[in-house]
Amino acid sequence: MLMARVDVGLPFPVPNLVAAAYDGDQYGPASHDDLGVALPPSLSGAVSRRKAAYLAGRYCAMQSLSQAGHPLPCDLPIGEDRSPVWPDGLVGSITHTDGLAAAVVASARDARGLGIDAESVIGVETCRLLRDQVVCDGEWRFGGDGSSWSDRLFFTMIFSAKESIFKCLYPQVGKYFDFLDVEIVAWDAESRAFRFRVLTDLSDRVSAGFEADGCYSILPGMVFTYVGWPCRPRQEKGRIGC
Ligand SMILES: CC(C)(COP(=O)(O)OP(=O)(O)OC[C@H]1O[C@@H](n2cnc3c(N)ncnc32)[C@H](O)[C@@H]1OP(=O)(O)O)[C@@H](O)C(=O)NCCC(=O)NCCS
Known part of the structure; x- marks a missing residue:
């Protein structure tokens, strides 16, 4: 291969x-x-x-x-x-x-965690079935214009971003958590960057209010997301232990 x-x-x-x-x-x-x-x-x-x-x-x-x-x-x-x-x-x-x-x-x-995710653009029916379990209400303000392609692409980006967030935080959380436990609070299509916030206490190391950054790219038929949790304290918000 x-x-x-x-x-x-x-x-x-x-x-x-x-x-x-x-x-x-x-x-x-x-x-x-x-x-x-x-x-x-x-x-x-x-x-x-x-x-x-x-x-x-x-x-x-x-x-x-x-x-x-x-x-x-x-x-x-x-x-x-x-x-x-x-x-x-x-x-x-x-x-x-x-x-x-x-x-x-x-x-x-340098980093407490990293997460990457590649995701093929998700089909219209799966988007419809999963949207309320994956996307927080407020996140739609960052994208999706009601057209099928735009909504599918944006849903896939949020889904992928949260998969990256999950992989990044998992080693410090040690258990599964839900897509709605995390909210994308800033999204900049020009710099292809986003910021997320944890909404509930996930562990004694990752509590509600924790924030970190990610970025994304759009490839043919696919999106790619990256999230990093740097050790530098200036990036951190909320109560975070090492
Ligand atoms: C684990 C998970 C994120 C994998 O995502 P995926 O899109 O199915 O698969 P990907 O190809 O992107 O990634 C698979 C790789 O992720 C890694 N992975 C699997 N479980 C993991 C975990 N608990 N923590 C970190 N990395 C993990 C593995 O390396 C795996 O590849 P491998 O099995 O060949 O070693 C997903 O299946 C899952 O269970 N998610 C939990 C729920 C969730 O994401 N909640 C969102 C919270 S905001």
Whole structure:
């Protein structure tokens, strides 16, 4: 299975972000040796599509770790609630969807969490079914003009932003939380940046009022979002413990 590096077009360069296109139809058992990523026993019975996505995500993660100066090979096991277990001293995130995979890592001295998400534009029926479970009422003021395409695109961006937020906060929260526990409170289409606020106490480290920033890009048929929780105190609002 070939992996071809791509630029996901975020509005600013994100250190150690590695993205690659892949063709899951080319996946075979030999792909793991070719790309230097073992198949974990828990996925041995999975369908090829899932194995290919796992391999593509882990391959990007290895490239990202290497770019960050971490020696390879290294283990990147599947942890609680499917979260990747990053090597000590590092935080990171993985995404894969419809032939695009990506990963990013940073030193835990610089970031408490990172989240990335690639999402194909969601279909009209799914948008209709999920909109009230995903989008807070106030968020529609930032986008969607009632036309089918615009609403689908905006719904997908909010959905993806919240998936990135989930991945970024999960290591400090340690449990699942809801899309409506987080609200996008600022959205700037020109700089393709957003700010979010946590609405309920999620853990003793992430309480109501916590805010951080993200950004996005729009690719053909897909959106890509990135969220970072920097250690620098000036970015933080609300009660946050380390
Ligand atoms: C975990 C979740 C975010 C994954 O998103 P997805 O769009 O299905 O899949 P993606 O391809 O973008 O990402 C998959 C990768 O996310 C990572 N991931 C999975 N669970 C994770 C978790 N709990 N924390 C952090 N990263 C996680 C994994 O690396 C996974 O790839 P892998 O299984 O091959 O290792 C999603 O399935 C989910 O369960 N969300 C919970 C509810 C939620 O998002 N609430 C929003 C709160 S604002």
